[in-house]
Amino acid sequence: MNVPFKITRLTGELLESAVANPPEPHRHDHEELVILTGGMPVHLVDFTSTRLEAPMIIYIAKGKVHSIHPDPNTRGWVIRYTNELIPESRFNFYSNFSDQVNFQLNPDYCASDLNALCEMMLKEYKSPKPNYEIVRHLLSAVLARIDADRKQDDQESSPAGSMYTTTFNSFLKILENNYKRPEGVDFYADKLNMGSRNLNLISQAIFGKSITEIIETRKLIEARRLLLNSDLTVANIAYELGYNENSYFTRVFRKKTGVTPTAFREKMQNIIS
Secondary structure (H helix, E strand, C coil): CCCCEEEEEECHHHHHHHHHCCCCCEECCCEEEEEEEECCCEEEECCEEEECCCCEEEEECCCCEEEEECCCCCEEEEEEECCCCCCCCHHHHHCCCCCCEEEECCCCCCHHHHHHHHHHHHHHHCCCCCCHHHHHHHHHHHHHHHHHHHHHHHHHHCCCHHHHHHHHHHHHHHHHHHCCCCCCHHHHHHHCCCCHHHHHHHHHHHHCCCHHHHHHHHHHHHHHHHHHHCCCCHHHHHHHCCCCCHHHHHHHHHHHHCCCHHHHHHHHHHHHC
């Protein structure tokens, strides 16, 4: 992407050809945020398809290979931006621990707020000389609005929601610094001065997955990144990620993705070449 920011309104006219001929999987050199306000498109990420249902926020991290197949009712906004414009966001952070980062909005979500911010970004983007500092502030406001809604949902769903979120985010930060080590749930529970059972309960409540599943997902996301962006052998990648045996790494990778690491690398190289 030769500019730091792009925004597109998803209309029936714009998506007509994509509905008839769904786009091929492709890899981004930018971050992408989709605000889905209508429809039920299919999202394909690393050979795994998921049916999405509006209203929803979809975040696609830089480097992901994906495609979105819209249906005739798909509506919303697509926002593309460089990492330099918004260096860090909660979506970017969570993308390290989940194959897809989707946030289901309540049907009565504040559409007017998000739509107004997108309209202002679109107006600035289409101006003869866009001011990307203004765009950055508006996009930051969009991300803050979404994050505020998510936190409110956490608090409404459980009185302990806010505390759970804080503990869970602390776990993710510790995991990010240790995921290459062959450590399990007990290691992370000890770091947080709590029991393994309680940590798993918090993980299930916030993320819908066990701690073991999240650890494994983080390892496999890094494995896919290395398979795509490095010349390391499968055996070297397994060692890099703390797997004692290459054969065990291959079994885990195949169970998660449906293909072996070698087949994944070959398929992805064919897609992006």
